[in-house]
Amino acid sequence: MHRYILKRLLMLIPVLLGVSLTVFALLYFSPGDVVDSIVAQGGVYSEEDAAQLREEFGLNKPFFIQYLSYIKGIVLHFDFGTSYLTKRSVTAEILDRFPTTVLLAVLGIGIAFAIGVPAGILSATRQYSMFDNIVTPISLLGVSMPGFWFGLMLIILFSVKLEWLPASGFYGPKYWILPALTIGFSAAAFIMRMTRSSMLEVIRQDYIRTARAKGQSERIIITKHALKNALIPIITSTGLQFGFMLGGSILAESVFAISGLGKLILDGIKARNYPVVQGGILFIAFVFSFVNLLVDVIYAYADPQIKSQYVRKRRRDK
Amino acid sequence: MEKDTLLAVRGLTIQYETDSGVVHAVNGLDMELRHGETLGLVGETGAGKTTAALGIMRLLPEPPAKIQSGEILFKGEDVLKKSDAELRSMRGKKVAMIFQDPMTSLNPVLTVGEQIAEVIQLHERKSAAEAHVKAQEMLRLVGIPPERFSEYPHQFSGGMKQRVVIAIALACDPELLIADEPTTALDMTIQAQVLELMRSLRKELNTSMILITHDLGVVAEMCDRVAIVYAGEIVEQGTAHDVFNDTKHPYTMGLFGALPDLEGSEERLHPIPGLMPDPTHLPEGCRFSPRCPKRTDACVQTLPKNVETVPGHSVRCLLYEHGMQG
Numbered sequence: 001m002h003r004y005i006l007k008r009l010l011m012l013i014p015v016l017l018g019v020s021l022t023v024f025a026l027l028y029f030s031p032g033d034v035v036d037s038i039v040a041q042g043g044v045y046s047e048e049d050a051a052q053l054r055e056e057f058g059l060n061k062p063f064f065i066q067y068l069s070y071i072k073g074i075v076l077h078f079d080f081g082t083s084y085l086t087k088r089s090v091t092a093e094i095l096d097r098f099p100t101t102v103l104l105a106v107l108g109i110g111i112a113f114a115i116g117v118p119a120g121i122l123s124a125t126r127q128y129s130m131f132d133n134i135v136t137p138i139s140l141l142g143v144s145m146p147g148f149w150f151g152l153m154l155i156i157l158f159s160v161k162l163e164w165l166p167a168s169g170f171y172g173p174k175y176w177i178l179p180a181l182t183i184g185f186s187a188a189a190f191i192m193r194m195t196r197s198s199m200l201e202v203i204r205q206d207y208i209r210t211a212r213a214k215g216q217s218e219r220i221i222i223t224k225h226a227l228k229n230a231l232i233p234i235i236t237s238t239g240l241q242f243g244f245m246l247g248g249s250i251l252a253e254s255v256f257a258i259s260g261l262g263k264l265i266l267d268g269i270k271a272r273n274y275p276v277v278q279g280g281i282l283f284i285a286f287v288f289s290f291v292n293l294l295v296d297v298i299y300a301y302a303d304p305q306i307k308s309q310y311v312r313k314r315r316r317d318k
Numbered sequence: 319m320e321k322d323t324l325l326a327v328r329g330l331t332i333q334y335e336t337d338s339g340v341v342h343a344v345n346g347l348d349m350e351l352r353h354g355e356t357l358g359l360v361g362e363t364g365a366g367k368t369t370a371a372l373g374i375m376r377l378l379p380e381p382p383a384k385i386q387s388g389e390i391l392f393k394g395e396d397v398l399k400k401s402d403a404e405l406r407s408m409r410g411k412k413v414a415m416i417f418q419d420p421m422t423s424l425n426p427v428l429t430v431g432e433q434i435a436e437v438i439q440l441h442e443r444k445s446a447a448e449a450h451v452k453a454q455e456m457l458r459l460v461g462i463p464p465e466r467f468s469e470y471p472h473q474f475s476g477g478m479k480q481r482v483v484i485a486i487a488l489a490c491d492p493e494l495l496i497a498d499e500p501t502t503a504l505d506m507t508i509q510a511q512v513l514e515l516m517r518s519l520r521k522e523l524n525t526s527m528i529l530i531t532h533d534l535g536v537v538a539e540m541c542d543r544v545a546i547v548y549a550g551e552i553v554e555q556g557t558a559h560d561v562f563n564d565t566k567h568p569y570t571m572g573l574f575g576a577l578p579d580l581e582g583s584e585e586r587l588h589p590i591p592g593l594m595p596d597p598t599h600l601p602e603g604c605r606f607s608p609r610c611p612k613r614t615d616a617c618v619q620t621l622p623k624n625v626e627t628v629p630g631h632s633v634r635c636l637l638y639e640h641g642m643q644g
Contacts, residue, residue: 205422206417206419206422206423207422207423207424207425207426209377209417209423210417210423210424210425210433210483210486211425211436212377212409213375213377213409213410213414213415213417214409214410214436214437214440214486215405215406215407215408215409215410215411215437215440215441216406216410216436216440217406224428225425225428228427228428229425229426229427302427303426303427304426304427304429304470304472305426305470305472308470308472308473
């Protein structure tokens with residue numbers, strides 16, 4: 001198991017290299033650079049000043065030289081470059097923002113899980129009941145509704161009309177509620193649909209009938225026999241949603257003016273502050289892959305068959 | 319009802335209500351099982367054997383299934399009138415069931431030991447540790463090393479899984495065991511082993527059994543009495559000896575004709591022509607009449623009644639009804 005995890009961690013290296021190359025190339029070949037953006041904002045006046053800035057940032061060098069020195073910096077000094085605008089290291093910029101994003105993601109996924117899984121189970125066990133007929137269309141609405149629009153509607157209702165909750169910022173529990181609901185609601189809908197379909201499949205299996213033939217009660221059949229078998233898709237969808245959230249919810253962060261990771265990258269793109277964008281995306285790729293690995297490890301605890309596969313793999317490796 | 323009758327099913331009628339019509343799965347089924355006896359329920363696929371068995375356990379998915387009428391008297395109490403709680407204390411304890419496909423009837427995420435211990439803890443006042451010990455005993459009883467208690471179903475072969483299923487079914491020493499084609503999904507050599515195991519355990523524990531099968535060879539080996547099922551009703555019922563040696567119903571004769579005979583010199587088997595009737599549109603009169611070689615005009619119009627030709631041997635065919643009358 002440990003060997004499997006180590007192997008998966010090593011496999012992150014080529015993934016991250018690929019991501020860095022793609023992002024670097026995209027940014028390099030897209031028109032305009034940070035100097036243009038500074039000039040446009042009236043920061044620099046003469047042509048010479050602009051050329052000097054480009055020289056200073058190393059923007060005149062050929063693509064591969066730039067890319068290699070970027071990678072060299074990361075590998076040798078764990079240096080992801082310096083923000084053109086604030087002159088702070090990208091690492092510091094990201095780590096500044098990351099706790100906010102993590103908090104928001106944990107709240108969001110907490111809401112999603114707490115609503116999605118029970119609603120999905122109830123819907124499946126009472127298929128075509130009143131509850132199911134109400135919740136399933138709502139979940140369809142949830143997955144198809146744009147998050148930013150839902151966020152705006154929440155602001156209109158709770159901040160503007162009712163004046164219960166603040167509409168922007170991220171300074172305390174009161175501020176957390178609306179953004180967490182915004183990202184949590186669609187994830188809840190997604191998880192609910194996954195749970196429902198997975199449970200519906202499992203409760204038709206023969207081993208559920210075996211459990212009934214033992215004289216087991218419905219409640220235990222659902223929680224002990226069915227749910228544990230339905231977990232894999234639930235874990236997958238929850239992990240996926242959590243991964244997305246940890247990458248910063250650009251839309252929710254923009255709507256609620258929260259300085260999270262998503263907003264950092266969005267601002268970086270607007271200002272052509274490429275080191276921040278590159279570093280940010282690399283970081284997101286890393287976090288996302290890490291969550292995926294985590295999900296795979298959790299699989300092993302949910303499903304003994306998968307666990308024995310991991311172990312077999314290790315035996316073969318030896 | 320006679321004193322030693324364990325299970326009596328009378329006029330059991332079960333239908334499935336589907337979008338494409340009402341499926342008449344079981345139509346007025348009558349059968350009786352005495353203490354310690356093994357009854358073979360024989361019929362083609364789709365004859366309603368499994369539906370009847372699940373009906374006795376009250377394990378049918380309702381809806382779409384619906385028990386229309388009849389009574390199922392287990393030790394004199396009507397199973398159809400029991401509450402959910404009463405049914406739960408009956409299942410697994412008084413009546414246990416072995417299902418057809420061992421590959422899917424065990425829960426893949428629980429260890430086999432847990433699955434055996436579960437039924438023990440449900441019905442016997444035992445601590446987790448005591449149930450654990452009893453479950454290990456059950457494993458030993460069905461020929462699996464007790465050390466394999468904490469292994470998962472995927473670590474067992476099909477035959478071993480069926481042994482585990484048998485261990486679950488017999489763990490609480492049930493009075494009635496319903497085995498629904500317990501060996502159909504296994505290969506021939508394993509079939510023989512599993513049947514032998516069931517026979518010896520049944521004798522040891524003195525369990526009554528309903529064995530559902532379409533294999534007449536298995537019936538000859540295992541059963542005291544046989545009931546031949548066709549289109550949801552029993553067409554012939556009697557001791558294995560009577561049914562095998564003094565076959566009455568044309569359908570039963572057809573079943574035997576479709577078997578290879580080691581001593582005979584015939585080169586071809588004689589399958590019964592035609593197919594089982596569509597249970598959404600059962601034929602008028604005798605259900606078997608469209609396929610029956612001895613059909614008369616009356617067969618198409620009249621549903622034959624159950625006629626006892628000799629005590630304990632009954633048949634549902636006009637040939638014998640007329641014989642009785644004249």
